[in-house]
């Protein structure tokens with residue numbers, strides 16, 4: 001997920017669920033709004049070495065096949081997610097939780113809520129740094145599996161990206177021969 005830029009080939013508009021998530025205690029999950037961006041950027045800068053800018057969020061949110069969600073606790077955004085559709089697959093472009101709010105299930109709830117807004121058989125993919133064990137564990141618990149490496153994906157340090165899929169990459173038009181081996185230890 002996420003390198004320093006956005007895929008400008010995307011076709012999108014923000015898609016909002018009509019009802020907030022009312023399940024259980026914890027933050028409300030609701031559509032991400034442009035007015036959330038100051039707090040989103042504050043979390044973004046504390047979460048990533050190469051944070052998205054306001055413009056990058058605004059661009060992604062303006063596209064027709066983008067789902068943006070915010071987790072809101074006591075009126076404050078504490079987490080967010082951006083999921084965008086490209087051709088036949090959804091891409092988890094961004095997810096983060098405020099550092100002081102982590103390990104409360106917020107990212108899990110955001111991702112599950114977003115999955116509830118797309119068809120169950122639609123494949124979802126993401127890229128993650130192989131060193132981000134917490135995120136990889138979270139994704140595996142939510143049904144993602146590793147399907148190869150994208151070499152030198154992250155421009156800040158040249159780190160490879162681990163490509164993960166939920167569902168069948170071939171159903172999204174990814175040829176089997178392009179699916180790489182996962183080196184031991186990842």
Ligand SMILES: CC(C)(COP(=O)(O)OP(=O)(O)OC[C@H]1O[C@@H](n2cnc3c(N)ncnc32)[C@H](O)[C@@H]1OP(=O)(O)O)[C@@H](O)C(=O)NCCC(=O)NCCS
Pocket residue numbers: 001047048079095096097098101102103104105106107108109127128129132133134135137138
């Ligand atoms: C990765 C990230 C989004 C996870 O957000 P989160 O809200 O903490 O996620 P969750 O709480 O749903 O799950 C994460 C962990 O908390 C644990 N957890 C969830 N609820 C818990 C609870 N009530 N008590 C204890 N642990 C809990 C999960 O089991 C998981 O454990 P792990 O870290 O040992 O693997 C967050 O760490 C983050 O913002 N990181 C920086 C940005 C980033 O790396 N984003 C992903 C890029 S690919």
